[in-house]
Amino acid sequence: MAPTADISHDFASFAANTRYEDLPEAAVEAAKKSLLDTLGVMLAASGMEPAVRPILETVLENGGQEQATIIGFGKRVPSSQAAFVNGALAHGLDFDSQTPWGAHPDSSVVPTVLALAEKRGGVSGKELIRAIAIGQELFIRLRCNVGWHMDWNLSTAVGCFSATAAGAAVMGLDTPTIARALGIASMQSAGTMEQIFGIGSDLRGMYAGFTSQGCVNAVLLAAKGMTGIDGLFEGEAGLFKVYFKGEYNREAMLKDLGSEFLCGGMTYKYWPAVGNAHTYIHAAIELMRENNVALEDVEKIRVYCGDFAIRMCVPLEKRQVPGTLVDAKFSLPFLVALALTKRQMNISDFTQAALRESAVLMLARKVTPVLDPAFNWNGRLPDGKVEITLTGGRTISRLGSHVPGTPDNPMTWDQIGWKFKDCASAAIHPVDANSASRAIDLVQKLEAQDSSVISALFSTVSGGVA
Numbered sequence: 001m002a003p004t005a006d007i008s009h010d011f012a013s014f015a016a017n018t019r020y021e022d023l024p025e026a027a028v029e030a031a032k033k034s035l036l037d038t039l040g041v042m043l044a045a046s047g048m049e050p051a052v053r054p055i056l057e058t059v060l061e062n063g064g065q066e067q068a069t070i071i072g073f074g075k076r077v078p079s080s081q082a083a084f085v086n087g088a089l090a091h092g093l094d095f096d097s098q099t100p101w102g103a104h105p106d107s108s109v110v111p112t113v114l115a116l117a118e119k120r121g122g123v124s125g126k127e128l129i130r131a132i133a134i135g136q137e138l139f140i141r142l143r144c145n146v147g148w149h150m151d152w153n154l155s156t157a158v159g160c161f162s163a164t165a166a167g168a169a170v171m172g173l174d175t176p177t178i179a180r181a182l183g184i185a186s187m188q189s190a191g192t193m194e195q196i197f198g199i200g201s202d203l204r205g206m207y208a209g210f211t212s213q214g215c216v217n218a219v220l221l222a223a224k225g226m227t228g229i230d231g232l233f234e235g236e237a238g239l240f241k242v243y244f245k246g247e248y249n250r251e252a253m254l255k256d257l258g259s260e261f262l263c264g265g266m267t268y269k270y271w272p273a274v275g276n277a278h279t280y281i282h283a284a285i286e287l288m289r290e291n292n293v294a295l296e297d298v299e300k301i302r303v304y305c306g307d308f309a310i311r312m313c314v315p316l317e318k319r320q321v322p323g324t325l326v327d328a329k330f331s332l333p334f335l336v337a338l339a340l341t342k343r344q345m346n347i348s349d350f351t352q353a354a355l356r357e358s359a360v361l362m363l364a365r366k367v368t369p370v371l372d373p374a375f376n377w378n379g380r381l382p383d384g385k386v387e388i389t390l391t392g393g394r395t396i397s398r399l400g401s402h403v404p405g406t407p408d409n410p411m412t413w414d415q416i417g418w419k420f421k422d423c424a425s426a427a428i429h430p431v432d433a434n435s436a437s438r439a440i441d442l443v444q445k446l447e448a449q450d451s452s453v454i455s456a457l458f459s460t461v462s463g464g465v466a
Contacts, residue, residue, distance in 0.1 A: 147247020183228020
């Protein structure tokens with residue numbers, strides 16, 4: 001590759017030429033776990049998240065060729081439209097996987113790959129693993145090596161390129177065509193953090209649908225000969241200069257690309273809430289377990305917040321009484337109060353009725369944030385601290401370290417399987433335990449599955465839908 005060539009050509013070459021045999025065991029395991037985990041949260045969202053309904057209804061009204069499956073609902077629609085709904089389902093509950101550095105690749109990678117794999121047909125388990133791993137790897141290398149200032153939503157701004165590369169890989173496109181697809185996908189590189197920080201919008205949960213739809217279209221258009229942008233990332237007005245003020249590390253992005261894989265460290269959520277809150281949820285649950293506190297003895301609750309977590313606390317009065325399910329999952333006062341009240345957290349805890357639960361709201365009103373730069377988000381997701389003042393003045397506190405699902409405390413296959421079964425049982429058409437077990441077995445042995453794997457997998461999670 002010529003030194004002056006845009007880095008998009010390096011990424012395209014990686015996507016085109018990486019083989020399943022090049023993947024280390026950790027990358028293979030992460031791809032398989034991510035597929036199962038994402039399918040599970042999509043199923044749960046089909047039954048638990050009403051905000052996806054406008055997307056579903058619009059897609060079904062539009063109709064079209066039956067190319068790919070809408071997870072949970074069993075309907076078959078054009079591939080880009082299936083990716084639209086499935087992407088929205090994948091992030092709708094904020095229960096999807098993320099990198100150790102934050103942001104969500106899988107909620108756009110997996111819907112894109114599945115939609116294009118169904119359209120192409122005859123895709124084996126190894127091909128699915130390869131495509132997902134390629135998408136995860138490019139996402140991480142972009143996410144970790146750009147100058148992010150909490151301005152762009154990285155899950156969309158860079159996620160559109162990783163999902164496009166994954167989709168192009170499963171379609172078997174060559175290097176020049178994938179480079180073109182990446183350029184076309186730049187039309188979808190959008191979305192600021194205001195959609196994350198703001199209150200009252202469904203878009204914080206739905207954005208992966210727009211990304212997935214655009215990525216499928218980018219791959220299909222490139223395959224038909226549409227050209228892209230040759231200076232996509234490093235041109236005079238390329239993505240790195242315009243979006244990231246020219247702050248990027250090209251050398252780190254390309255270091256050992258194709259021989260070293262960082263995607264083996266993907267993290268999986270125990271709780272259906274924004275990933276930055278998990279350290280506080282963990283701290284709250286463990287405080288109750290370790291101290292056996294009676295809720296009526298709780299007088300004050302302080303949460304020690306860095307530069308990102310403080311956004312989950314302001315404006316405090318509205319965060320303490322969230323109005324929507326999406327807002328509840330980004331409200332640190334509500335999430336901590338819920339964890340203290342329930343001493344756990346399940347998808348069934350997030351319903352419209354649960355938002356009005358008096359015991360939770362009473363505790364949420366006792367939560368106040370303490371801004372502390374020791375908890376700033378400077379690299380990997382930071383720890384958080386919860387401090388409780390009890391009747392009589394005694395104070396107990398805990399750091400939310402060693403959070404379940406993170407690289408230092410990873411989910412096992414048994415735990416991923418338990419989460420999948422719980423999610424599948426909450427689908428719009430609930431999946432019984434035996435069918436869920438068959439799906440888990442298929443994915444756990446994905447590398448051994450032939451070209452019928454997608455139809456076999458979807459038939460196990462159909463919940464009786466034809």
